[in-house]
Amino acid sequence: MFQKIKKNIINNPLKTLIIGGLLLRLSLLFLDFSFDVNSYLAWAKEALKFGLPGFYERASQERYGAVFPNYPPLAIFLFILFFQLYQLVFSVAWK
Numbered sequence: 001m002f003q004k005i006k007k008n009i010i011n012n013p014l015k016t017l018i019i020g021g022l023l024l025r026l027s028l029l030f031l032d033f034s035f036d037v038n039s040y041l042a043w044a045k046e047a048l049k050f051g052l053p054g055f056y057e058r059a060s061q062e063r064y065g066a067v068f069p070n071y072p073p074l075a076i077f078l079f080i081l082f083f084q085l086y087q088l089v090f091s092v093a094w095k
Contacts, residue, residue: 029093038062043069044083047076 042062047055055076059067069076 040079041083041086043071043076044079047080048083052076 042060046060050058056069060069
């Protein structure tokens, strides 16, 4: 088995480089996000914590790109859904 893998690595260096780059990218996935993604995560966290009534009138506690939420309600629901998925993947990936 290891001979086959070693032979595959030697014969396909580009394939090895692509797979190695993908593994590196996946290992660094949760370390940093851009300002807009951080805003979406903060809005989802606050919508879960404080609820949706008065959501658009409250300033965000975490300061990123936008202080007040400026996306329509359906987008906020999607941010909540993806934030919960993010938490699940994050907890599985780091355990």
